[in-house]
Amino acid sequence: MWPPIVIAVVQLAVLLFLERYGRTNIHNAVALGVVPGIAALLTLAWWLLASRAPRRARLIGLSLVIAAVAAVVFSQRSVEMGGMLLALALRYFVYSAAIVLLVSFPARWKFRKWALAMVIVICAVFFCAMRVxxxxxxxxxxxxxxxxxxxxxxxxxxxxVDPQGRAEAPEEAAPGDWPDFLGHGRHNRVSGVRFSTNWDAPPREIWRRNIGPGWSAFIGVGDYLFT
Known part of the structure; x- marks a missing residue:
């Protein structure tokens, strides 16, 4: 019983470490898929090879896990999106299994196997109710x-969008403009402009407009913003 609990605790510790000290998308990818994937595989390996469950129960458990994984993956509009959702879900499968085994430790095996089956089904239904x-x-x-x-x-x-007239952008960027992706020269820095370092009085929001989702960068020239 103890191996899956230890696996869940180690997973939690590693994920907290990556959340605290991770700085790049490589760390994020490791936290999203690699660590939970390894933890899930180790938990499944324990169940199949080292648990004291009867052989028939092990095979039924394996079938239930495969069905839950397939349900999560194919619940989305594409397998790629389903795989991303599965990567997010794996850590919670590991946590849930460990908690059930820990809480139900004094109970008889008949109750514990049904509790494990229920938590797998509940996790699968929970994530199938989500959309990526x-x-x-x-x-x-x-x-x-x-x-x-x-x-x-x-x-x-x-x-x-209400027509606001045609934007006539200047031919040359002025100091403080942001005329290209990552700014002038694409070095992600602004030259010739000084910003206040006194944040006791934060900058005042001038305007806001809901434009829907977008993935492009903004370009600011003169009094205009383009995206």
């Missing part, structure tokens, strides 16, 4: 409940 809308900049899937409008649906519901 997109992949965030940190490589983690952006999810929402299936019954809520997606970002694309919310964008389509926006009122049409």
């Amino acid at each position: 809308d997109s992949i965030g900049g940190d490589l983690f899937p952006v999810v929402s409940w299936r019954w809520k409008p997606s970002a694309a649906q919310r964008s389509a519901a926006l009122a049409g």
